[in-house]
Structures are given as C-alpha cells and as structure tokens.
Amino acid sequence: MAGQTALIIIDMQKGMRSIALPPRNNPSAEDNIARLAAAWREAKQPLVCVRHVSRSATSVFAPGQSGIEFQERFSPLPHEHVVEKNVPDALINTGLERWLHARGIQQVVIVGVSTNNSVEATARTAGNLGFMTTVVADATFAFEKQDYAGNVRSAEDVHLMALANLHGEYAEVRTTDEVLTALSY
Template identity: 60%
Template sequence: MSATTNQRAALIIIDMQQGMATVEAGERNNRHAEANIQRLLATWRQSQQPVVHVRHLSRSPESPFWPGQSGVLFQPALEPLATEPIVDKNVPDAFTHSGLERWLHARSIHQLVIVGVSTSNSVEATVRSAGNLGFDTYMVSDATFTFAKRDYAGTYRTADEVHAMSLANLDGEYAEVVSTEEALALL
C-alpha cells in the first residue's frame, strides 16, 4: 500500500470536538486514538499534505454539539490551522450537503485517510460515501473510536464490539482498514 506517484492523500479528521471527550459521551474504546490522530496530523502537516477538519453542528438545542456550546469546539491538541479547511455538517456523513466532494475534486485529491469519531456513526457514514464516490479510502482503525450501545435486539455491546463490527462492515467494501503505522507509510 502506497500513494501513487504525485498523488496527494488528504487526512480527514471527523468530529474531534470537546463534546466527544466528556464522560457523558459514554463508554468508549481506543484510548490512544487521539494520540494516533495527533501523530498522523503532525506527519501530514510536515509533509504539506491536505488536512480537512470535520465539525458536527447539531440540529437539536439539547445536544452538546449545538452551536455556541463548548462541546462544538475542537479538542485543543487537534485545533485546525488557519490554512486547514473546516467542513461543517449536521448529519453523520461529511459529504452530505457540505461541499467536501467538490473541494477534494477541485484539488485533484483521490486518496483519503479517515480518522476520528465515532466509528459506528459519522466515520462509518463518511467512509461509506467516500467509497461509493470512488475515492481510494483508508480508515485508520486505531485512530478512530466509538461508544458502547445496545444492539437492535437489546443486547449490550461493548465499544470494542461495536468498533469491530463497523470495521468489518467497511473493510474491503468501502475502504481498506489500516493501522496508524500503515497510514503513515502512505506518505
């Protein structure tokens, strides 16, 4: 796995906002995800590769992601630079009604490395769209995380189980699931 000659790979960082780092967000997995995202971000910046930050803005005033609340703010260690675009969304998929696809095509970017939260929601929705839109997509398994939840039958699933199922849903169908080390090797 490697980027083809002269191909730029965009790092897409999804919903790394302060609201995702609260206890209220729930039991989560991949406690080292933020550190891995920071490593990827530092390498992308050093390599002068494109970085896109995705921010969720809720449609519900009760949500910590309602505009004007601290939950909407980016986590300080992952704050975008002034030169890095921010894509705002109010649905899980970062491509829906956002202009992200157009922004990538205008820059001839066809390879995406996707990280962030939550694996089973915004990350999975965005990866599915990226694959369906024809992007060469990589999802970084240890630079994403999700939360525990009950399945449709009511059975409690740990965050690791929910994460593993999302990875299984995506790998080989919409994206190639890789580790942080494998993603770094793309550059």
Template identity: 55%
Template sequence: MEIRARAALIIIDQQKGIHHPRLGRRNNPHAEERMLALLAYWRLTGRPVIHVQHLSRSPDSVFWPEQSGVAFQDAFVPQAGEQLIQKRVPDAFCGTTLEVSLRAANIGQLMLVGVATNNSVESTARTAGNLGFETWVIEDACYTFDKADFFGQLRSAEAVHAMSLGNLHGEYATVISSGQLLA
C-alpha cells in the same frame, strides 16, 4: 500502500463535546495520540488536512452549536490553509462542499480518522467509497462507545468498533492501522 502526495487526512468530529461523560465508555484510548501523529506527518509533508466539525440540530447533543462542546479540542484546531467542513448529519459529504472541494483539488485518496467509528466515520467512509474515492480508515485512530444493539443487548465499544470496520473493509474502504500507514 502508497500515500499519494495529494492524499487528504480527514479528521472527523474531534470536538470538546466528545469527551462528555454521558457518552459512556469508549475504546482505543490512544486514538487521539495516533490522530495527532498522523496530523503531524500530514502537516510536515504538506499534504491536505480537512477538519470536520459537527453542528448538531439537537439541543441535547454534545455538539449543539450554542455550547462549548461544539468547539474543536485544542490539539485539533485547524491551522491556516487547512480546510474546515461543517456538517449537520453524520456523513461529512451530505449537505457540504466536501466532494466538490476534493474533486477541484484533484484529491482522490482519503485517510479517515476520528469519532465515532460506527457513526460519522462509517457514514463518511461509505459515501466516499460510493463516490469512487480511494478511502482508507485508520482503525487505531478512530474510536466509539458502548452501544445497545437493536434488540437491546449492550455491545462493548470494542465490538461496535470491530463490526463497523468489518462493514467497511473491502467494500467501501480499506481498513489499516496507523503503523501500517506510516511504515
């Protein structure tokens, strides 16, 4: 795989609230390390970095704008020259300027990392693929949480993560590991 000079790294919802205990058990305990390695590489090579911040509409959310959970984790605070997209729903394209700004900058290749795999990552990847962007989801730089399915059966974060990646791979995006991307 070739990383183009104008490939954008899109870091989704790396905010303080994502570590709230009420979200439960997660998978990929080293996902942040992998995200930070990718971020360091993107910054070193001068490629575009886009930080996505969720501003929830629900006061019960860990991303409610009027509490500390909405702030970026210290290691993921955007630097000068890096784009910030603030969203109100899981999909980073919906109701934002993301598509317009990507097209204006002639960016056609997107690398998605962040949280939650089955929510904001998956919805953003689906839209990106549908809009014709060459979309890559970096599986070991994303994570999610244990979740009950529609019928009430608890599914492990690993199973939820795997199913979400399965939903995306080959149709909306290409799923790879950070090692494959940086090789």
C-alpha cells in the same frame, strides 16, 4: 500513497470528552490522530477538520455550546479546510466532495469518531463516490451501544463490527503505522 491524499479528521470536538457518554474503546486514538496530523502537515498534504454542528438546541454540539469547539490539539491551522456538518456523513451537503475534486484529490484517509457513526457513514460515501478510502482502525473509536435485540455491545465490539462493514467493500482498514509508512513513500 501517490499524489495528494487528504487526511479527514472527524468530530474531534470537546463534546466527545463528555462524562455523560457511554464507555468507549481505543484510549490511544487521540494520540494516533495527532501523530497522523503532524505527519500530514510535515508532508504538506491536505488536512480537513470536520465538526458536527447539531440542529438540536440541547446537544453538546449546538452552536454556542463549548462542546462544539475542536479539542485544542485538533484545532485546524489557518490554511486547513474546515467542514461543518449536520448529519453523520461529512460528504453530504457540505461541499467536501467538490473541494476534494477541485484539488484533484482522489485518496482520503479517515480518522476520528465514532467508528460506527460518522466515520463509517463518511467512509461508505467516499468509497461509493470512487475515492480511494482508508480508515485508520487505531485512530478511531466507538462507544458501547445496545443492539437491535437489546443486547449491550462493548465499544470494542461496535468498533470492530464497523471496521468489518467497511474493509474491502468501501475502504481499506489500516493501522496508524501502516498509513505513516505509506505516506513516507
């Protein structure tokens, strides 16, 4: 990866570990996100931590709820940029696009949760805005979901479909190892 590349970690908050959530896929996603964050910090590349702040008082992501807090291993360092969002897309009404442009950052790598929601929404917008966008398949995860016809789709199916929606159109989909190799060049 040439030049500055921002790692954008989406919604790795305590609320994402709630037992009330549906089954998920990719149990190693958090380990892969942590590997990427450590490599980004070592390479002195920009790291952005995105947090969802719900407008619903009953949400686990509402202000004052413990679920809104970053999971300990994904807490931003003092010099890292924090973005708070109220919708799935981290580039809508947050100032993130301006922050990236002000630093001359043209490449973004997106990880976090959930693949078919905030990750996909952010990657679509990033691609549409002209950023060279990468989504890291094994550093994201999704939850089981009922489709429009009423069929329950496994978390893995939801995850893979979201990645298929993005790959080659809005972003390139890569693995953690592929991204780490590219970072070292």
